[in-house]
Amino acid sequence: xxxxxxxxxxxxxxxxxxxxxxxxxxxxxxxxxxxxxxxxxxxxxxxxxxxxxxxxxxxxxxxxxxxxxxxxxxxxxxxxxxxxxxxxxxxxxxxxxxxxxxxxxxxxxxxxxxxxxxxxxxxxxxxxxxxxxxxxxxxxxxxxxxxxxxxxxxxxxxxxxxxxxxxxxxxxxxxxxxxxxxxxxxxxxxxxxxxxxxxxxxxxxxxxxxxxxxxxxxxxxxxxxxxxxxxxxxxxxxxxxxxxxxxxxxxxxxxxxxxxxxxxxxxxxxxxxxxxxxxxxxxxxxxxxxxxxxxxxxxxxxxxxxxxxxxxxxxxxxxxxxxxxxxxxxxxxxxxxxxxxxxxxxxxxxxxxxxxxxxxxxxxxxxxxxxxxxxxxxxx
Numbered sequence: 166x167x168x169x170x171x172x173x174x175x176x177x178x179x180x181x182x183x184x185x186x187x188x189x190x191x192x193x194x195x196x197x198x199x200x201x202x203x204x205x206x207x208x209x210x211x212x213x214x215x216x217x218x219x220x221x222x223x224x225x226x227x228x229x230x231x232x233x234x235x236x237x238x239x240x241x242x243x244x245x246x247x248x249x250x251x252x253x254x255x256x257x258x259x260x261x262x263x264x265x266x267x268x269x270x271x272x273x274x275x276x277x278x279x280x281x282x283x284x285x286x287x288x289x290x291x292x293x294x295x296x297x298x299x300x301x302x303x304x305x306x307x308x309x310x311x312x313x314x315x316x317x318x319x320x321x322x323x324x325x326x327x328x329x330x331x332x333x334x335x336x337x338x339x340x341x342x343x344x345x346x347x348x349x350x351x352x353x354x355x356x357x358x359x360x361x362x363x364x365x366x367x368x369x370x371x372x373x374x375x376x377x378x379x380x381x382x383x384x385x386x387x388x389x390x391x392x393x394x395x396x397x398x399x400x401x402x403x404x405x406x407x408x409x410x411x412x413x414x415x416x417x418x419x420x421x422x423x424x425x426x427x428x429x430x431x432x433x434x435x436x437x438x439x440x441x442x443x444x445x446x447x448x449x450x451x452x453x454x455x456x457x458x459x460x461x462x463x464x465x466x467x468x469x470x471x472x473x474x475x476x477x478x479x480x481x482x483x484x485x486x487x488x489x490x491x492x493x494x495x496x497x498x499x500x501x502x503x504x505x506x507x508x509x510x511x512x513x514x515x516x517x518x519x520x521x522x523x524x525x526x527x528x529x530x531x532x533x534x535x536x537x538x539x540x541x542x543x544x545x
Contacts, residue, residue, distance in 0.1 A: 187353060342540055362398040431491075433540075437458070478513055
């Protein structure tokens with residue numbers, strides 16, 4: 166067996182815990198080195214007494230399987246004006262991330278300042294949408310009514326800001342956390358390891374992002390689900406997307422209104438609590454896994470500046486909340502906007518980077534408004 170001969174296929178389940186039939190032509194995910202397969206079993210011991218002190222044999226009760234799947238953090242490409250979902254769409258949705266549609270309207274000649282959350286209206290089409298961000302040379306809008314058109318004037322309903330659309334709008338995907346059980350999709354994941362086929366059903370995930378400067382960003386999923394006996398089966402030939410992950414450069418990273426200087430990396434851990442869902446009517450007594458909580462957090466490491474310009478110590482002491490956002494990539498279909506509307510620092514410490522003083526800053530993501538809104542990931 167060869168370590169590098171691995172294939173991962175994933176699919177949303179119609180019935181929780183019932184394994185789906187996966188197709189290498191439509192369900193494949195590009196994975197990187199470093200993944201693992203970990204079986205877990207409940208050891209049921211014996212309390213029988215005997216004439217000796219020798220131990221009786223144990224029984225394995227509930228069985229489950231965990232997978233780790235590091236992936237490139239990249240878009241799915243574009244077909245005309247329709248963006249394709251990222252390959253890891255299924256694993257995001259199995260991580261209690263609700264997927265909705267988004268529209269990107271490229272604009273020029275902006276007058277005024279658009280406000281996040283306001284309703285934007287198209288002057289010709291009368292289409293409306295809720296503003297997510299003014300980023301990447303245009304407006305990201307959650308569509309409400311109608312279809313925006315090229316060449317029309319867009320007006321913010323609260324700010325009164327205006328801009329002119331320049332090309333046909335592009336549709337894309339937005340992922341945000343959800344606390345609604347029906348929106349927390351379960352999935353089937355099939356991992357081939359050079360002829361060994363492992364299937365995990367009723368699975369749910371958590372994930373983390375790692376963005377080191379000038380390198381490819383990665384997203385790593387931890388998958389937990391029901392055990393299915395492995396079988397011997399030749400690896401299929403997967404159909405994978407051809408996009409390259411955008412490098413971690415020119416991101417426009419901001420914390421509040423400030424652009425931190427000299428950030429070398431930023432990370433985010435969604436930190437979902439993935440718990441077993443026992444069921445005595447299920448094989449092995451385990452129906453699936455559930456997501457029962459989350460505590461997303463992250464860190465970044467800017468160079469120190471004059472305190473009059475940037476004072477993370479004061480922000481930490483005050484418990485200040487600030488938006489942290491950035492944009493990866495510039496090519497349609499491979500642009501990723503990440504926004505954490507309210508982060509709160511949990512620690513600040515000095516560090517050293519080749520003789521330069523830096524800050525090691527840790528933060529947690531807090532609810533923005535009604536909740537389920539502490540993180541947005543938009544692919545457009």
